[in-house]
Amino acid sequence: MSLELVDALGVRRDAAVIDVGGGSSLFAKSLLQRGFGDVSVLDVSVTGLRSLKARLGPGGHQVHMIRHDLLSWKPRRRYDLWHDRAVLHFFTGAVERARYVEVLDSAVAPGAKVIIGVFAADGPDRCSALPVMRYRAAQLVDLLGKSFHLAEERREQHRTPGGAVQSFTWVAFTR
Numbered sequence: 001m002s003l004e005l006v007d008a009l010g011v012r013r014d015a016a017v018i019d020v021g022g023g024s025s026l027f028a029k030s031l032l033q034r035g036f037g038d039v040s041v042l043d044v045s046v047t048g049l050r051s052l053k054a055r056l057g058p059g060g061h062q063v064h065m066i067r068h069d070l071l072s073w074k075p076r077r078r079y080d081l082w083h084d085r086a087v088l089h090f091f092t093g094a095v096e097r098a099r100y101v102e103v104l105d106s107a108v109a110p111g112a113k114v115i116i117g118v119f120a121a122d123g124p125d126r127c128s129a130l131p132v133m134r135y136r137a138a139q140l141v142d143l144l145g146k147s148f149h150l151a152e153e154r155r156e157q158h159r160t161p162g163g164a165v166q167s168f169t170w171v172a173f174t175r
Contacts, residue, residue: 001117001154001156001168001170002027002030002083002085002115002117003027003030003034004154005115005152005154005170005172006031006081006083006115008151008152008172009081009113009115009151009152009172009174011080011081011113012080013034013035013036013037014037014038015036015038015079015080015081015113016038016040016077016078016079016080016081016109017031017036017038017039017040017079017080017081017083018040018041018042018075018079018081018082018083018107019039019040019041019042019083019084020042020043020070020082020083020084020087021042021043021044021070021084021085021086021087022041022042022043022048022052022083022085023041023043023045023047023048023049023051023052024048024049024051024052024055025041025052025085026055027083027085028041028052028056028063029052029055029056029059032056032059032062032063037062039062039063039064040063040064040065040066040079041063041064041065041066042066042067042068042070042073043065043066043067044067044068044069044070045067046067049065049067052065053065070087070100070103071091071096071099071100071103073103074106075103075106075107078107078108078109078112079107079108079109079112080108080109080111080112080113081112081113081114081115082104082107082108082112082113082114082115082116083115084114084115084116084117085115085116085117086117086118086119086127088100088116088118088133088135089118089119089127089132089133089134089135090127090130090132090133091133092131092132092133097133097143101143101144101145104144105147108175109175110175111174111175112174112175113151113172113173113174113175114144114148114171114172114173114174114175115170115171115172115173116140116170116171116172116173117156117168117169117170118133118134118135118140118168118169119132119133119134119135119166119167119168119169120134120135120136120155120167120168120169121134121135121136121167121169122134122167123166123167123168123169124166135169136169137150137153137169137171140169140171141171144173147175148173148174148175149173149174149175150171150172150173151172151173151174152170152171152172153169153170153171153172154169154170154171155167155168155169155170156168156170
């Protein structure tokens with residue numbers, strides 16, 4: 001779904017991309033394979049980042065890995081694409097969600113694209129034994145505010161490695 005939305009938004013290959021909570025995800029590797037050259041992955045987990053580096057193999061030096069907690073991170077640059085698959089839904093408090101939006105706002109350039117995938121309203125209420133927020137697209141529009149314009153809204157029935165099906169809400173915005 002992430003790559004489908006990258007295509008739908010027409011994200012250029014020279015775009016600066018930040019994958020928040022990307023850890024050991026395949027997203028960064030997929031972007032490199034598509035010719036993207038400015039990819040950063042932010043994750044709080046050193047284990048996740050090590051796993052990503054191992055997956056990337058010799059091409060791993062092309063991905064800038066940032067080990068940091070998203071809510072206390074202060075971006076040193078602006079990005080053209082913010083990608084979040086399954087981080088936002090872990091921020092269950094209003095203060096955490098407001099801080100998420102502040103960080104996102106400070107990290108993305110004018111004209112940037114934003115892709116967010118979270119548990120849908122009928123998705124699970126816990127993940128990895130932690131409570132999560134569940135969202136409809138309209139709630140994400142309200143959360144991000146008037147600076148971001150909804151470009152795409154999708155729903156996904158995600159099958160986990162264990163075979164469970166989880167409903168996701170995906171949104172894509174332009175700034």
